[in-house]
Amino acid sequence: MTATVPTTIPTSDVDPFAHEVLEDPLPMHAALREAGPVVHLSRHDVYAMARYAEVHAALTDWQGFQSAAGVGLSNFRYEEPWRPPSLLLEADPPRHDAPRRVLQKVLGPRALRRLHEHWRADAEALVDEVLAAGTEFDAVPVLTEVFPLRVFPDAVGIPDDGRENLLPYGDHAFNAFGPANDLVAKGAPRVAELSGWVAAQCRREVLAPGGFGAEIWAASDRGEITPEQAPLVVRSLLTAGVDTTVHALSAILHAFATHPAQWDRLRAEPSLARVAFDEAVRWESPVQTFFRTATTDVRVGDVVVPEGRKILMFLGAANRDPRRWADPDAFDLSRDPSGHVGFGMGIHQCVGQHVARLEAEALLTALARRVRAIAPAGTPVRHHNNTLRAWESLPVRLTPA
Structure with a gap:
């Protein structure tokens, strides 16, 4: 659907989903922020917001900027x-x-208290295993993928067999929020297989008693949701609950490897683990973008976004907007990172963010007890995804305490 774009709106022909931009989106973010509060992206005929104030306002205005038409480029209206x-x-x-x-009840404080000690013990066991095997390794397959794939599916209650499918399934799901480019084509051959496997894990009889999945089905028995909704709610956990945490943990390790003074600070004050997690999410923004759709003609500053048009919100750009953050490109544990939009904002804010924080706190605490220093051990390699900012490889060298 193409409409005439008023000439007063700044226009850019940048492709946010091009590989060179996915490799380093920061120059594009800065250019879009400086261009104005709303920019028309001509390649995809969408409106874009890259400043914190406008992104935050759009995220919290679900009446004006709906999610039901899809949070990707595809418009579910058509x-x-x-x-x-x-x-x-x-x-x-x-x-x-x-x-x-x-989900708020299932993932609430009682559930997190139950998981806290178990996940800390799992993290300590994993760090011990890794250090016993050597102090120089690729952190992505050895730490940041292994830990979420170990503890989160356990908490949901799915079997061990096949859970490695969650990573390619999630990768494709987040790629599919963008245009039908080579990244989407790469995952297409396995879509039916992976979707079928994930759907099978959401069935009541597959899920272990006492896990998040079983509690979601119990809520359907109480009439809080319908039996048709229950497997879709479980699927939401499996789709969004692994890749995003993997990439957030990778962001944290990259941040500490490149900011050794901040690692010293965390070791001296382990209670900063949760601040470190949120600062890494702000600094790196593992979820870079989400779309909304205007439900009516919506005025943003001097610009009117026409009804039915897609709006691309750059969460990563908002999280480094100097209008909101002092020295935004610095990773700094003395900062209060609360208010970042890395988990969204408003009624659609990530419902599992506290679970991700608990995973990060467990792993960081275990590392801080056993590791005196984290340093780069080679050139890291980005993993390109239409929505996510991620690492394919993160070589690190650990100095045991």
């Missing part, structure tokens, strides 16, 4: 989604309300 839309991410009130209430 296009059929490749999978049933998420009841959390791609729905608005009232359809969004009951599933979110259920």
Whole structure:
């Protein structure tokens, strides 16, 4: 759907999904922030916001900027989604309300208290295993992928067999929020296989008693959600609960490897682990972008975004906007990173963010006890994804304490 763009709106022909931009989006972010509060991206005929104030406002205005038309480039008003839309991410009130209430309860403080000691013990065991094997390694396959794939699917209650499928499935799901480029084509051959496997894990009879998945099905028995909704809510956990945490943990290790003074500070004050996690999410923004759709003609500053048009929100750019953050390109544990939009904001803010924080706290605490220094041990390699900012390889050298 193409409409006339008023000439007063700054226009850019940059492709946010081009490989050279995915490799280093920071120059594009700066250019879009400076261009204005809203910029028209001509290559994809969408409106874009890269400043913190406008991104935050759009995220919290679900009435004006809806999620139900899809949080990717595809507009569900006119296009059929490749999978049933998420009841959390791609729905608005009232359809969004009951599933979110259920997940907030399932992932609430009681559940996190139950997992806390178990995950800390798992993290300590993993760090001991890694250090016993050597002090120089690629942190992505050895640490940042292994830990979430070990503890989170356990908490959901899915079997061990096949859980490695969660990473390529999640990678494709986040790629599919962008255009139909080579990254989407790369994952297409396995879509049916991976989607079928994930759907099978969401069935009541597959999920272990006492896990998040079983509790979601129990909520359907109580009438809080329907039996048809239950597997879709479980699927939302499996789709968004692994890749994002993997990439956030990679961001933290990259940050500490390149900022040794900050690692010294964390070791001296381990209670900063959660601050470190949020500062890394702000600094690196593992989830870089999400789309919304204007429900009516919406005025943003001097610009009117026409009804039905897609808006691309650059979360990563907002999280480094100097209008909001002092010295935004610095990774700094003395900063208060609360208010970052790395988990979204408003009613669609990531419902599992506290689970991710707990995973990060467990792993960072275990590392801080056993590792005096983290340093780069080679050139890291980016993993390109249309939505996520990630590392394919992160060679590090650890100095045991």
